[in-house]
Amino acid sequence: MSATQTQGHVAAHDHHDDHGPAKGIMRWLTTTNHKDIGTMYLVFSLIMFLTGGAMALVIRAELFMPGMQLVDPQFFNTMTTVHALIMVFGAVMPATVGLGNWMIPLQIGAPDMALPRMNNFSFWLLVAAFSLLILSLFMPGGGPAAGWTLYPPLVLQTGDAFPLAIFAIHLAGASSIMGAINIIVTIMNLRAPGMTLLKMPLFVWTWLITAYLLIAVMPVFAGAVTMLLTDHFFHTTFFSAAGGGDPVLYQHIFWFFGHPEVYIMILPAFGIVSEIIPTFSRKKLFGYDAMVYATASIAFLSFIVWAHHMFTVGMPLAGEMFFMLSTMLIAVPTGVKVFNWTATMWKGSLTFEPPMLFALAFLFLFTIGGFSGLMMAIAPVDFQYHDTYFIVAHFHYVLVPGAVFAIMAAVYYWMPKWTGHMYDMKLANIHFWMSAIFVNVLFFPQHFLGLAGMPRRIPDYSTQFADWNMVSSIGAFGFGLSQLLFVYIIWKCAKGGARATDHVWEGAYNHGLEWTVPSPAPYHTFDEAPVVK
Amino acid sequence: MPTNLVKRALAALAVVGLSVLGTSPAMAAWTLNLREGVTELSREIYGLHMLILWVCVVIAVAVFSVMIYSIATFRKSKGAVPADFDHNTKAEVIWTVIPVMILVGMAIPAAKTLVKIEDTRNSDLTIKVTGYQWKWQYEYVDEGVSYFSTLASTSNEARQLDSGADVHAVDNYLLEVDNPLVVPVGKKVRVLVTAADVIHNWWVPDFGLKKDAIPGYINELWFKAEKVGTYRGQCAELCGRDHGFMPVVVNVVEQAAYDAWLAEQKAARQAAVAPAAQTASQPAAGTAPNAYETTTVLVANAE
Numbered sequence: 001m002s003a004t005q006t007q008g009h010v011a012a013h014d015h016h017d018d019h020g021p022a023k024g025i026m027r028w029l030t031t032t033n034h035k036d037i038g039t040m041y042l043v044f045s046l047i048m049f050l051t052g053g054a055m056a057l058v059i060r061a062e063l064f065m066p067g068m069q070l071v072d073p074q075f076f077n078t079m080t081t082v083h084a085l086i087m088v089f090g091a092v093m094p095a096t097v098g099l100g101n102w103m104i105p106l107q108i109g110a111p112d113m114a115l116p117r118m119n120n121f122s123f124w125l126l127v128a129a130f131s132l133l134i135l136s137l138f139m140p141g142g143g144p145a146a147g148w149t150l151y152p153p154l155v156l157q158t159g160d161a162f163p164l165a166i167f168a169i170h171l172a173g174a175s176s177i178m179g180a181i182n183i184i185v186t187i188m189n190l191r192a193p194g195m196t197l198l199k200m201p202l203f204v205w206t207w208l209i210t211a212y213l214l215i216a217v218m219p220v221f222a223g224a225v226t227m228l229l230t231d232h233f234f235h236t237t238f239f240s241a242a243g244g245g246d247p248v249l250y251q252h253i254f255w256f257f258g259h260p261e262v263y264i265m266i267l268p269a270f271g272i273v274s275e276i277i278p279t280f281s282r283k284k285l286f287g288y289d290a291m292v293y294a295t296a297s298i299a300f301l302s303f304i305v306w307a308h309h310m311f312t313v314g315m316p317l318a319g320e321m322f323f324m325l326s327t328m329l330i331a332v333p334t335g336v337k338v339f340n341w342t343a344t345m346w347k348g349s350l351t352f353e354p355p356m357l358f359a360l361a362f363l364f365l366f367t368i369g370g371f372s373g374l375m376m377a378i379a380p381v382d383f384q385y386h387d388t389y390f391i392v393a394h395f396h397y398v399l400v401p402g403a404v405f406a407i408m409a410a411v412y413y414w415m416p417k418w419t420g421h422m423y424d425m426k427l428a429n430i431h432f433w434m435s436a437i438f439v440n441v442l443f444f445p446q447h448f449l450g451l452a453g454m455p456r457r458i459p460d461y462s463t464q465f466a467d468w469n470m471v472s473s474i475g476a477f478g479f480g481l482s483q484l485l486f487v488y489i490i491w492k493c494a495k496g497g498a499r500a501t502d503h504v505w506e507g508a509y510n511h512g513l514e515w516t517v518p519s520p521a522p523y524h525t526f527d528e529a530p531v532v533k
Numbered sequence: 534m535p536t537n538l539v540k541r542a543l544a545a546l547a548v549v550g551l552s553v554l555g556t557s558p559a560m561a562a563w564t565l566n567l568r569e570g571v572t573e574l575s576r577e578i579y580g581l582h583m584l585i586l587w588v589c590v591v592i593a594v595a596v597f598s599v600m601i602y603s604i605a606t607f608r609k610s611k612g613a614v615p616a617d618f619d620h621n622t623k624a625e626v627i628w629t630v631i632p633v634m635i636l637v638g639m640a641i642p643a644a645k646t647l648v649k650i651e652d653t654r655n656s657d658l659t660i661k662v663t664g665y666q667w668k669w670q671y672e673y674v675d676e677g678v679s680y681f682s683t684l685a686s687t688s689n690e691a692r693q694l695d696s697g698a699d700v701h702a703v704d705n706y707l708l709e710v711d712n713p714l715v716v717p718v719g720k721k722v723r724v725l726v727t728a729a730d731v732i733h734n735w736w737v738p739d740f741g742l743k744k745d746a747i748p749g750y751i752n753e754l755w756f757k758a759e760k761v762g763t764y765r766g767q768c769a770e771l772c773g774r775d776h777g778f779m780p781v782v783v784n785v786v787e788q789a790a791y792d793a794w795l796a797e798q799k800a801a802r803q804a805a806v807a808p809a810a811q812t813a814s815q816p817a818a819g820t821a822p823n824a825y826e827t828t829t830v831l832v833a834n835a836e
Binding site: 066067068069071072073074077145146147151153154157240241242246247248281282283284285286287288289290310312313314317320321324325328329331332335336338339340342343345346347348349350351360363364367368371374375378379380381383384386387388448451452453455456457458459460461462463464466467468 | 577578581599608610616639646693694695734743744745769771
């Protein structure tokens, strides 16, 4: 990466006169400060992560043994559906938005986000969205249970939860679009003098590209769910064959959103890992330009591969061929990224603090998820893999030890900057090893289950699948409990701890503008723009 | 400190791994891999699966070796001094071009198999499969034989919440039906797949394929089973509360046995239709699988 060096002056000191945070609850309700809003996003995301995780544990508890022991099948379906909606829209996306809020202004030398009031609005919309979604669980007929993909006609059988879930998605989508606009405007307009686009830290780059993806696809998704709404309440037949509509049309629209959505979750993670590996290798990122171009290529490809999620709907041969080949192409830029991260470590001087440990686990385990992704790109073989636990294993590998581990790495990397305290390294190491071991116990056996023929989204299974399911469930509870440790570490760090230096990490010295401001970062930073050479 | 932890973690994983491998022949349930199946297509698909799996394993070994070597060697604690390079055009070109070549190598056999899979011409018989919440209807298109196939009652009782049943004692728990599909061995069977309510998916792993059953669509797949036997699968598309409880069971039998079975079905159907004509719409329950009235599924042909 083209290093961002400040010209001597450290920009940030507390404002001399006013503009400290308001007191009490009003501070959080009315704040327009990017750091406050970033913190709220991150806390919200953590709460959602634990909520969605609890639902996952209901699923894994029911699947611990064959036979139905705990829940009704309909409730089981509600759990798989809401677990996914919460984790995607409530945990992973808000976490990356929170990190973006906190770090993008600090990394580009901006005093705040460009549109601070909208920033506040987009956060509180998200709270409204998830209040609606959680409320929908208590409606007559139960919560949404048609899978997070909300395929019609099944989703139209949802009870009173239906409009609540749809409006929750609308609100979350509006919140995401606003967040994305804010990030683009901030990056385009508020960079410090001298910080050209190709000098931006990779986290900023990946977020910029992610924000464009969000703006492109969120309205598409909003359109799709609005059509569901009118099909349900106003007798339109967009997705009903009986009225001249087409259920498969929904799937095309959904996945035109859904595939870029996958990259919306993983690109910021790529950015995080591209920040952390150089710091703890004490070396510049290998192939900065290639990393930027690879990210852009992945984003472009994400728009032309959507139907690989629906190889079994009965597409014409030419369609299957096209989507197979375009999907395989994604392996090339993704491979470039993995090779560049590896080359960054090559001949570096590595240390293994918790952020680096999580980044390294990301590197190995995301790559495993990439391999299974390549396997299911092969359309004829996907006819076997499709809708089995092999798919479940694949996307959990890219999302849990992929996106989620990267987010945890980011928290461990930047938390001293946020709180001014070092966290308990010993506990963080334990958290890492517990998470890294249990996540594999949890998800690796699911590859075997899928290959052996276990479909996904079933509450009970034939006895041949019993053994690996039990192993997977043990991993799930181990992984879930480990995350309580994560909460404790964060809480403890917020309360106190050894004082962090400005650059926090030895390798972070001269590694970016965020390390030039004091720890904790004052309420207002870069009142005067730093100059980047 | 992390080194010790790594070593210990690896040792623990190795123990778990070995014990799993060691017991796997004795306990068939620890299945690890896709099955080869009993059709030409399923074997080709299995071959592709193994090919791409080994390609991934080879790449993984190469890439992970470099990563592990870097982690083990370039440590600050060992006095490693960071180098100053941040790009290498030759290396970057190489690791862009080689994956492209590997992908082309993969795409060619995959495309060939795909073409074969989609060729449903020259079939020996056609069966229409309709998915319902939560059962299958099988219709022998040219024979006028049609019946429903639902989860066997033994499984259905055992799968109720807190049934107290020992599901291990139930034969083919959740993979048994009252009326299986019956097809002749060695014949190209064309399956038309559709649904009456929501989307389902008809899947028999041993035949290599699954296909969505979509209301308003008639999808096609084909198989030619090469071995007599009973093959089991499940609905593979979430279709509501009892999605997990609508298995697919196919009996592949000799041609003679198939002919006899079909004749029996037709006879039973005749017998069922006659009394039904007298007692209006009352179905003659219990006579034979096909005692149900044939339901004409209203599907717009969207093909």
